[in-house]
Amino acid sequence: MTAPLSPTVGNPWLCHTVRIAAITPEISGVATYDFEFTDPDAANRYQFRPGQFNMLYLPGVGEAAISLSAHPAARRRWSHTIRVAGNVTQALAQLGTGGVLGLRGPFGSSWPIDDCRGRDVILVAGGIGLAPLRPVVYRLLAERSHFGQLTLLHGARSPGGLLYTREHATWNAGGVAVQTTVDRTAADWNGNVGTAVVLLDRLPLPRPENTVLLTCGPDVMMHFTARAALQRGLPASQLWISAERNMQCAVGLCGHCQLGPEFVCQDGPVFRYDRIAPFFRVEGL
Ligand SMILES: Cc1cc2nc3c(=O)[nH]c(=O)nc-3n(C[C@H](O)[C@H](O)[C@H](O)COP(=O)(O)OP(=O)(O)OC[C@H]3O[C@@H](n4cnc5c(N)ncnc54)[C@H](O)[C@@H]3O)c2cc1C
Known part of the structure; x- marks a missing residue:
């Protein structure tokens, strides 16, 4: 398990002010926000590992946990891809470029990218679950030969x-083979239909014992992804999930x-599957 990091900008309770430097609309109800610290010292010290998250604070509204979707080597602006869900994310969506909010973090564990060296790597992402895996894609591309x-x-x-x-062609060209699929087709869709688990079932796995799988998405998708991977011969110790739970x-x-015995905020959100599997599909947990 990759060790959780302490916040790199000091006291974990201290909220740093960030400004929205850019907003990129993604899909319906989802946009990527690039934040800049107003304090240059905090900006200089801030670093994160792929898979970690920040707490975003809208004064008078509340806080929400949001993963970093940024390039791990980002030094000035940090991207977060956010779906409008409730109070905080709605208030954030009202702010335009230049709007200010609070940020605590980064928090939590990270994807085990160093353990992936020399191995085949499969990323399985459902919907906005691709956001915390995007920094992994950037790292894999940056160090492709490893x-x-x-x-x-x-x-x-x-x-x-x-x-x-818009980035998939670049990722493909850089050596990360992207396959997409949808549950429900549309008139102009000529691609795969079915879940990502179906794609995993069809994927040639030349050396499952030397393959690592990282997945993020709805719990049910991660459950069936893990089950399919185990059936294909991947060791449980090489499956990693990112769990999302209500966080304060x-x-x-x-x-x-x-x-179960874990706190998603500190022990997760990234867990080795065999550590979390007994609790993962228990109703109400
Ligand atoms: C580690 C972590 C990383 C996350 N990363 C992202 C991200 O990158 N992008 C993104 O858009 N969202 C992300 N989320 C989810 C986000 O934190 C929630 O959607 C959050 O509740 C939004 O706050 P809100 O005030 O807008 O909505 P709220 O008013 O808190 O809630 C909206 C609705 O969602 C329900 N809800 C709240 N939290 C959760 C949850 N964790 N799971 C299921 N239902 C919930 C509430 O009960 C309510 O019905 C992440 C959550 C965690 C724990």
């Missing part, structure tokens, strides 16, 4: 739900995000 076969399987409910499609303090105190 990895074996690289595949991204990305599923969405409909073609309009596929994320970052982000520092392991409030207990809102507890999953």
Whole structure:
């Protein structure tokens, strides 16, 4: 398990002010926000690992956990891809470029990219679950020669739900083979129909014992992805998921995000599957 990092900008309770430097509309109800710290010292110290998240604070509204979807080597602007869900994300969507908000973080564990060296890597992303995997794609591309076969399987409910499609050609050209699929087809869709698990079932796996799979998406998708991977011969110790649970303090105190014996905010959100599997599909956890 990759060790959780302490926030790189000091006190985990201290909210740093960030400004919205750019907004990129993605899919319906989802946009990528690039944040810049107003304090140059905080900006200089801020670093994150792929898979980690920040707590975004809208004064008078509340806080929400949001993953970094940025390039891991980002130094000035940090991207977050956000779906409008409730109070905080709605208030954020009202702010335009130049709007300010608070940020605590980064928090949580990270994807085990160093353990992927020399191995084949499969990323399985459902819908906006691709957001916390985008920094992994950037790392794999930046260090392409250190990895074996690289595949991204990305599923969405409909073609309009596929994320970052403008980047897929670059990712393919760089050596990450992108396959997309949708649950429901559309008139202009000539691609795959079915879940990402179907793509995984069809994917040639020349050396499952030397393959790592990282997945993020709805719980049910990650459950069936893990089951399919195990059936194809991947060891449980080489499957990693990113769990999403209702989160409040982000520092392991409030207990809102507890999953069995784990706190998603501190022990996760990235877990080795065999560590979390017994609790993952228990109703109410
Ligand atoms: C580690 C982590 C990373 C995340 N990364 C992202 C991200 O990159 N982009 C993104 O758009 N969202 C992400 N989320 C989800 C986001 O934190 C929630 O959608 C958050 O509730 C939005 O706040 P809100 O005030 O707008 O909505 P709220 O008013 O809090 O809630 C809206 C609705 O969603 C329900 N809800 C709240 N939290 C969750 C949850 N975790 N799972 C299921 N239902 C929930 C509420 O009960 C309510 O019905 C992440 C969550 C976690 C825990």
